[in-house]
Amino acid sequence: MRNSRATRFRSAAVVGALVALAAGVLAPGPANGQAAAGTFGATELNTVRGAVLKADVAGTAWNVDPATGKVLVSVDETVSAQEIGHIRRTAGELAGALEFERIPGELATAAELREPAAEMAPYVKGGEYIYGADATASLGFNTARNGQDYFVTAGHCTNEVSQWYLNSSLTTYLGPTVGSSYPGNDYGVVRYDNSTIPRPGTVRCGQSEIDITGSVEPRVGMPFSIAGYNCRATTVQAVNVSINYGAGAVHGLFRANACAAPGDSGSASFSGNLALGLLSGGTTSCTTSGITYWQPVNEVLTAYGLTLT
Structure with a gap:
């Protein structure tokens, strides 16, 4: 964000x-x-x-x-x-x-990453951007519970933003934050209150749309992709990682050798057709490959009784 x-x-x-x-x-x-x-x-x-x-x-x-x-x-x-x-x-x-x-640079939530540095341009560019007052984040995955549609994103964003929009001018309303967990975890839930907005169970990967059919737990060595206009492949380097961004520790994350940019908070990661995680944060330096940390998506699905759509 x-x-x-x-x-x-x-x-x-x-x-x-x-x-x-x-x-x-x-x-x-x-x-x-x-x-x-x-x-x-x-x-x-x-x-x-x-x-x-x-x-x-x-x-x-x-x-x-x-x-x-x-x-x-x-x-x-x-x-x-x-x-x-x-x-x-x-x-x-x-x-x-x-x-x-x-590790190079500073560890920060994706909300705190500095503006590029042209070096960040080829890297992650969130699946679909979402907006709040003074904030830009990325939609993770579309979900549902008891016939109501929601989406999940980063908790450090939902802690700060109560109302979400589809456009930066804040004229196309999506819905309110209804759940948020940060620090400790880094996930949040937003309820769709605008029935006119299409919300398929897919993620963007460049010019392709990937159908998400389930979810999976991260494991070391697992290859995965990061959703966005510049879809990028990477690999899980470590699991069950704790991180101290300076506002309280976050636990149970996984680490990857990938880079992030402002606006990528909550961006989706997936392996094949399976949802994997939500972008939490990373290093401010992308002079090599960068480092990012991810919230496993299964935790938020379980916590709120959500199913992927």
């Missing part, structure tokens, strides 16, 4: 110092006698995940890395060496179960 009221801004003053420190700071190592090569059980890893949450450092995302059996903490360019040390200290004797990676 593009929104003039975006609230999270982190200073980049530490970036220059971090360039020199990164090699030493990010290398995982032993702490308090715990060997870095130690084996950690599920209970210990859950404890470490909780420690990262407790440390409450904005600009971080974390998940269990099955390749190493540790908790991978992705830190953006605003996170200082001192803040990384704070995360390690919070983990205490289990700090050896942490590993860190530096």
Whole structure:
């Protein structure tokens, strides 16, 4: 969602110092006698995940890395060496179960992404844009419950917008926000109150329309596509990711090596003909491939008793 009221801004003053420190700071190592090569059980890893949450450092995302059996903490360019040390200290004797990676740019909800940078132009351009006062987002999937039609999108947008429109001049009404969950989750539900608006159970993929016939849970290595006028293929890199945008943590996301732009919040991702997720946020840098984080769609469908149409 593009929104003039975006609230999270982190200073980049530490970036220059971090360039020199990164090699030493990010290398995982032993702490308090715990060997870095130690084996950690599920209970210990859950404890470490909780420690990262407790440390409450904005600009971080974390998940269990099955390749190493540790908790991978992705830190953006605003996170200082001192803040990384704070995360390690919070983990205490289990700090050896942490590993860190530096990612380019700043982590932000898609509402807070800066205007391009021409580099963003070839990337995601929401399925169908939807509008509220001072805001642009993307429609995720059309759904229904008990004969009433709804659509789902990003919760950080529905938290801010109560009435949605089809056009930027706000003359073609769609309907009101009737459910929203953010932070913790990142999904919202809007009820269609305009019966004249067509709402097929498809998503846009370039000049094609893809019929959505069901939904699926993300898994590492799963290929998927991002709906929009510039439909793009990507891959699930990690699941059950938590992220701290600076306004409270969001949990249960999946990560992909794709880029996002302003207005993409809530954009649909799908694998084949199956709905997969809604765009939550990502990095502000797309100099390489970018990183995005996605809310699995099954969670919102279950929470509100919705079915895909």
